[in-house]
Amino acid sequence: MKKALLTIFALAFVAGVAGPSFADASRDYISIVGSSTVYPFATVVAERFGKSTKFKTPKIESTGSGGGHKLFGAGVGVQHPDITNSSRRIKKSEFEKATKNGIRIVEVKIGYDGIVVANSKQAAPFKLTRRDLFLALAKTVPSTDNIAGNTQPNPYKTWKDVNPSLPDVKIEVLGPPPTSGTRDAFVELVMEAGAEEFGWIKAMAKTDKKAYKALCHTVREDGAYIEAGENDNLIVQKLEANPDALGIFGFSFLDQNTDKIQGSFIDLTFRLFFRGI
Known part of the structure; x- marks a missing residue:
């Protein structure tokens, strides 16, 4: 499963998708976690994504940036989220943990909030x-x-x-x-x-x-x-x-x-x- 890290530096908002392969046969939707600040924007994007593509509407959880990085970096597989939203850049320790667990991180900077x-x-x-x-x-x-x-x-x-x-x-x-x-x-x-x-x-x-x-x-x-x-x-x-x-x-x-x-x-x-x- 390909995974992506979507980042907002303090105050930016983010929304997006992980890549062409989001899950295998045991999960047919994109799982997204992360920042509560980004959550309102991400839900709008998820709803539009679900309506305009053949894929199901992504499932989004508001876990906080730190909580999102923890869940995202725990490993690869359907039991882990595909994308995490963040209102800060990933920390060195979080990056190293994710990399060690076999995750190839793709950072996408989207926009601004306050x-x-x-x-x-x-x-x-x-x-x-x-x-x-x-x-x-x-x-x-x-x-x-x-x-x-x-x-x-x-x-x-x-x-x-x-x-x-x-x-x-x-x-x-x-x-x-x-x-x-x-x-x-x-x-x-x-x-x-x-x-x-x-x-x-x-x-x-x-x-x-x-x-x-x-x-x-x-x-x-x-x-x-x-x-x-x-x-x-x-x-x-x-x-x-x-x-x-x-x-x-x-x-x-x-x-x-x-x-x-x-x-x-x-x-x-x-x-x-x-x-x-």
Whole structure:
């Protein structure tokens, strides 16, 4: 069975097919797994594929980018998916595992999507900076004594604690789990950029990359950040039920629910983050 890896770099969307031979006689459909951010786009493509070809409509599962790579790279055969969608590039370890298991990887880059920070339309839109988001969501933050190099467990309980210009509202952000490519993109595009507002952290990127990533990429686990699984529709529903909460997910879910939720202003310029391929 020929297999293909379809990749979206943080924020791109993808859809496609694996090749001319998708399965043997024991499975007569294409099996696709991967990113929840890509899922809405992939389902549309799958439906059109099923209607316009002699093949059955592909089966698509939203497993998250990391979960998709794990399933895809486990081996060749009808018990394994033919295609995986990803909102980040495949990691070296995932590539090596797949290759070792006899998979010839074909990478297809398709398009772009965005990451949004959003909240319910029942509340005022947030105006945040990436520095605000880093301080609100990082597990460890620069110490309040303002001495370069000193850190402390995140003490901030409300958005006002982070920035006096923000609402006196409890920090509650629903977002993707560590298996999600959208989460990988968020910590790289937002958390890192926010952390680098502190000069000594920016310098750390060159002197101690491991410590730098640990500080910038590790999200707090005290309840302020809530992992909502690989189901962005669930985040939208929870935002509608809780006007004080914020959510992190793909732009398509904001676009589909503009009657219920609104994007936040980030750095007073854009409401979403983009990353080119």
